[in-house]
Amino acid sequence: MIKNYFTYYSQKFASKWLVFGIDLAIVLATFFLAYFIRFNFTLDFEIERLLVQVPLLLCITSISFLIVGSFKSVIRHTGFTDVVNVFKAVILMTFLTTLVVLANTITNTIPNFTIPKSIIVVHALFSFVALSGCRLLFKIGYNNLKSKLTDSRNVMIYGAGDSGIITYNALMNNTKTNYVTQFFIDDDIKKRGKLINGIKILPLNDIDESFVKNNSIDEIIVASQSIDTNNIISLVDNLIDFNVKIKKVPPIEDWINGEFNSNQIKQFQIEDLLGRPPISIDNPNLLNEFNGETVLVTGAAGSIGSELVKQLSNFNLKKLILVDQAESALYDVQQDLKRSGKYNYAAIVADIRDGLRIDTIFQIHKPTMVFHAAAYKHVPLMEKSPYEAIKINVNGTKLLADTASRYNVKKFVFVSTDKAVNPTSVMGATKRMAEMYISCLQKESKTKFITTRFGNVLGSNGSVIPLFKKQIENGSNLTLTHKDITRYFMTIPEASQLVLEAGTMGKGGEIFIFDMGESVKIYDLAKNMIKLSGLRYPEDIDIKITGLRPGEKLYEELLANGENTLSTYHKKILISKTRELDYTKVKAEIEELCITNRFQNNNIVMKMKSLIPEYKSNNSEYEKFDTRVKVYKKAKGIIENNSKDSKVFKSVQ
Template sequence: MAYLVRFNFTLGFELNQFLVQIPFLLTITLFSFLLVGSYKSVIRHTGFTDVVNVFKSVSLIATSSVLFVLLNQSINILPGFTIPISIIVIHALFSFVALSGSRLIFKFSYNNLKCKLSASKNILIYGAGESGIITYNALLSNTNTKFNVVSFIDDDIKKKGKHINGVKIIPFSKVTTDYIQDNFIKEIIVASQTIEAKNLIELVDSLTDLNVEIKKVPAIEKWINGELNSNQIKQFQVEDLLGRAPIQIDNPNLLNEFNGETVLVTGAAGSIGSELVKQLSNFDVKKLILVDQAESALYDVQQELKQNGKKNYTAIVADIRDGLRIDSIFQDHKPTMVFHAAAYKHVPLMEASPYEAIKINVNGSKLLADTASRYNVKKFVFVSTDKAVNPTSVMGATKRMAEMYISCLQKESKTKFITTRFGNVLGSNGSVIPLFKKQIENGKALTLTHKEITRYFMTIPEASQLVLEAGTMGKGGEIFIFDMGESVKIYDLAKNMIKLSGLRFPEDIDIKITGLRPGEKLYEELLANGENTLSTYHKKIMISKTRDLDYKQVKSEIEELCITNRFQNNNIVMKMKRLIPEYKSNNSDYEKFDKRVQTYKKAKNIAGSNNKSKTLGSI
């Protein structure tokens, strides 16, 4: 080929010389390919490195040939033997193009034929940037499932009408139902890493109507060794639909706060408690004390710590209502910090059992806080809930009472008592999201209490970070809350979960409205009436300023409530309503007591005014 091109596609060269040059060139070529090893590559998986190796081989052939020809001209090793330098250069160019080009042609032909002859998924990739290209390569290298990338979706004007590896880039406006049906699209993978959370929700909403499965490429930091594997491309998670970016806490003091401390965590087997334990185990703590009454779940947490090579922990099965048991734990292990996450949290169950709610959420918290104060623990961090704000349920009221008792104790204790308040935790035991997932898996209708119900959501790691940050930032007496963005409408969330599962609403799975449960709110609040906030170093974290309390009277009434009224639910609820003015029952049998409490307070205020008048008159 080199000679034909050199001599204008004619045989204008000496055939005898050509026949001598061929064995020489074959010898040089054999030596070069053996030395570089370019022949070892699997052709159907040819990549940039393989093309570079071909270039090395060809360069070695050309260089060796030129050097031998020049050397032969000087010392005449083979008399009369020569190869024109122009022929060597042209031959090298042809060799490189032929060897690398044939590999690439074979690779693309193999992949295209494989996609057409074998069952494959037609997909679209949203985002034609670097992440989109990496996603494309990861899909093509998958050996289990065959993917056929039909198009990239990108609205960047600079990319309009262009191709990536032969795949066309189209604007989002062209992705219509007809386009999906005509191209038999099964999946749309969102590869863009720069899309904002709100825009992501709008995108998902618009895509779910196209009746295709939607998946998402994980964040770059979650790629394995910096490389994306197609198995990492998963369906959208609920946290992707929160409408806000995950809250990140970057406080350097957090690294030193727990060094050398003996930390006790109650409710250590629960959703928040177990995550707290997991994160605390990464700090240089002196010892971790894990307390929970659920022995099977506690065993699981213990085994996870053991498998991760953690040694500085002790798991204890104990009930926080048992004052003597708690005292013995403090006496034996001498904790310097306490994170109190143990509680009864299910609203309908606690509405039916106020006595049990008081025993755990109030009396248990009281006993633990009293013990921590008695042993001069440095910090006591209490995990509360947004249901404690203007409570409408027994559970919310008991958590508010625990907040109030801890505030009272702060006035007379050296221990710094700190409270954290946040909304619903995604994936926690008994929350609505796992319930929806289970119902979708079973093909059953999703059950929702009210079409207009809204909730604030946060992830388990976010909640745990807030609790740890409170332990670092708190000076005593604060209630820390998150700016959690906009509340999420559960009905919309349920619809998106159905659609993101590749099912149709309501054809495949419907949503059944069951009515509000006893004590349930339509919407949650993070601040009570009469509260405002103070800012902190982090723009997403605030401190709630609660209303003033008559600390001696409140503490006395809570103590009295904890030791009396056994199984007398009506008396318990009446006393809680008198103690918490903002507690108004909703959709509950206890609504009848709200008017009685108002009448009682009016009578009390009148009596107080009369006594005051008599005193002034006598003066």
């Protein structure tokens, strides 16, 4: 009952006029106290004069408090600024009182009225101490009562700078939960051993299992945005098994209306544990690059495409064209644009394999730039449907690129993948073929064709993170194909920013690759996701190894055999130097492959392997063709040299 009453009334605030009246009463009491001390702790002074002085003093004090507004602060949340306001009010009160006394001495407006200077000084000192002390005592009493009647949590704040202090104040002001800040953690050697509001600052090395248990730590809140990610990963790995929640304060730009409160503190997400700082783009040239352009985005309803749309909509575009065959998802993207107040766009349901439809879109809307993100991307599914993969990833790209070239589009940016590097799957091979085709097209077109490669995107449709999250929600074991499998990761906004930046710097014909830091071991990522969900591994949720899927790599690569890189003005973006191609021959073979019969899966894969020497199937039924292709090429070479040996070629086919 008492707890309920406290919770109810703790959310209400005393009237500022009640505080005003109490402050006046305190000033009046300290005035009597000043006289009592001035006359040697006796009442040997003229009460009649005092009764004349009190009304005038109350009038002066009221004016001072009203001007400064010291009575308007919430007493339970008294801080340094509130104490400073009290000091200002007392100084103004003292100044006005002295002024009135001096003026009356000269003019004698009020006969026999004066206040001894010693009384004025002592009264000012007592008033400041009493007003500040009462506020602080009330705050201390409130916090003690709060700690007994509300849920308490012992926390440590990582970061003893300005953000750490702001976080501390926000926790203190929380009315629903009593946060008790036990320690600050900071990597700065100069701060170690010092105190903030009586709270000790410790180095990260001091925080271990025994320390957490001895101090009953419930949460560690990472307040600083500049902390080394490796330190956070180490913190999560070392402490999350001991029922300690690791939380974070969002960046300042994400604070609501520029203000921070404890409700904005969030759980760490797996995106925060990539082992590298976030990739950020701050290039003013992007504004000029897209100013007045008509930009077409394919796959606009997908993970990357929708983020590209979101970021492009912030530029001063003439028009934004959204193309996707998924009408429901495209509708959602359209609604997001409407809610953001954007109307210079056209959402079009279309299939990039329909050449006539694509040509009509270009003819009507006349795009000046194209971002091509539409593709089939699921490795196991495409391994069973090579024709479908060719139809979308190769032929769809071909039709779109041909149309862009025919309409003299300025730039065509193709979103590829690291699976195109030394491909081991049908999906990866088709993306590599699409890269090769637009490289061939560059030789005969005015359009600048640019390719971007990056790894797995956290949170994208079909990626491992949403799968793990769904399995954790269902309480089922996480499924992983191999314990040693690793992947490069970046967030959806990072990937989209880098695509835009690469599109800006591209001059035509480049394949841009992105520096994504070190590859991440998926097994470790899975364990951290379980722990960040507040569960224990393997007691609550285990990880089940299922074996590599058809076409799946153990390790992803960013460069193919025989490739190296050139640097750009952005340290996270490199240019891949690919092997030379026989452009006429490659273009003709790709065009031929695009019209291959849909039922000839084996033939399709054989031709892809012939066209891409580095394509070696892994854990797939098509591994048997890797050796045959060598014989095929050798036999084909014999035939080209000697047409009489056609029997050999036919036998290989």
